[in-house]
Amino acid sequence: MRTLLLKSLFARPVTIKRLAPDEIALEEVGRALEARTRRLFGRSITIREVDAGSCNGCELEIHALNNAIYDVERFGIRFAASPRHADVLLVTGPVTRNMKIALERTYAATPDPKWVVAVGDCGCGCGVFEGSYAVIGAVDKVIPVDLHIRGCPPRPIDILRGLVALMDGATRRAHNPR
């Protein structure tokens, strides 16, 4: 382990930063997010992820936000284990009937101010599961949604981009409360 740690000391970061278009986008996304986040929440927002019926594809990509490549924490975004610690619920779907109550309770347990982001084609619409007796459908049929991030599944970079859009929306709402 010592050699590995020593090597890591001299290794260059793997975190993406420039060159390819996606990397540039990530850098832009990060800066924009950081400025807005600071204005609203000091320096950070905390996300609680809720799988309300997904195939786990979206979860894989949300997970990736935490790896060393995307390293979402450098922008002040972190994932929490409890909705009581969360500012944002990141919800994947389609919301199944068997998950409806759990989703409603998770929403109720999240303190205001809170934002809900629906992730994935199923969470935003119903995806390929449209018409089933077992699903309610899009997340916004159960709880109010502030932002939709489409994709099947959306790439990690798209999810980051989406969070910036959320910050835009959140800023507007803070200035002009409903």
Next chain:
Amino acid sequence: MQDVTIASLLSRFSPLAHHKPWPRYEVDAETWVRIGKALAAGEGDLLALWGEPKAVHMALRVASAKPCVISLAVAKRQFPSIGIHHLPAIRLERTIRDLYGLRPTGAQDERPWLDHGVWGVSAPLGPRTRTEPAVATGYAFRPVHGEGLHQIPVGPVHAGIIEPGHFRFTANGETVARLEERLGYVHKGAESLLSGAAIEKAGRIVARLSGDSTVALSFAFARAVEAALDIVVPTRAQVLRGVMAELERIANHFGDVGAICNDAAFALIHAHCGIFRESVLAATDQAFGHRLMMDVIVPGGVARDIEADGAGALIAMLDNVAPGFSEIVRLYDDTPSLQDRTCATGVVSRELVRKWAAGGHVGRASGRNFDSRRDLAYAPYDGVAFDVPVFEAGDVDARVWVRIREVEASMRMLRTWLAALPGGPLRTEMPTATDTHEGIAVVEAFRGDVLVWIRLAADGTVARCHVRDPSWFQWPLLEAAIENNIVADFPLCNKSFNCSYSGHDL
């Protein structure tokens, strides 16, 4: 494995002509029960058990003959329970009852499984009885009696970025006396959506039953359709399918090895494995235009070719990742504080994995030497030699090692294929269906064998389709694995299984 009873029982029946490639027999109730007892006696593996409105089917694997499907016509909405003889059938029978309203007679456990009482309909694929769009009914967890026991309810919403399910622990201090799972939260009614769907649409649904195994699911679905319709897939498509399936395997194994170590609070390996996984996904994106390679495998072949620079990008990725992974494997092997957590934790016995016919790392870590790529061989695996690592200890550590060795084997396979991709067409045209055709296929996903059974109607649509995720025969063993372990080791055990919730709940 002796299969005298099953073989002789079936010799009295002749297989149906339109079911391929395995024979399907329509048997009587007595034979059905005797086969169930033979399974319980260890004469074969139960691969699947599923229903339709007026019949129940089971897929079996026996040692000396071809695997087969046994069907029983159902009268008066009931069929003799196999679960009372062969325990792995219990949850499957509870599911058949929930979905089709067919009652397994004699069954001890009459609790619903996927039906939580809120669908607004009962037996949605059977008589479709309207029910009050009710409040969720209570669920009778098995009682546990004893002094000093307390319960810990966990889920359905879990602490991490993971799928929903409920775990009811009964613990004595730190020691788990019993774990009982309650699943079904992500049931999406897949079988009802598949019935009557066009093949193309059905393929897109099947690809989304468990996102982490989307390639394997599409692969199995495609092969079931191809078996039913006698379609021969072009060589180039076969090899590309193998490439994608192995890429999916290594990406998931990287993620799992990292996540298991992370649950033992060893973040360093997690960080490195996260980079490996991301490297694979970036390369698959470049080669196939989708990070998880969704919807690329379709009946008849593949929907798109690998990008011109795809093979090169994938080989470069392997060159890049392999040395780093070896180093991480050495680190795992050289860190006693980590192995202190993984060794002798969450042990599953050889008897249990055999009885449940548990596939993947769960089975192979407990001495079950089965891999459908080799033992139910299909293209392109029938043309290559590869290692199937098998360990005996049955603990978290053994499940880690199965994954490590499989990554190495998959990388060798990938290099062989990518170095010389065959040319030729990508897809065979689908013939026009004129009659009912049935097909079945098993594909080795990263977590074990996926089974797809399909019946195509004469108009070419999907009449019925059943998908059995490997998790069905792994989830119950997690309950056994955690017994007498401490609560704090549950995440470790759970991650070392990494069962699919969505794939199971369908």
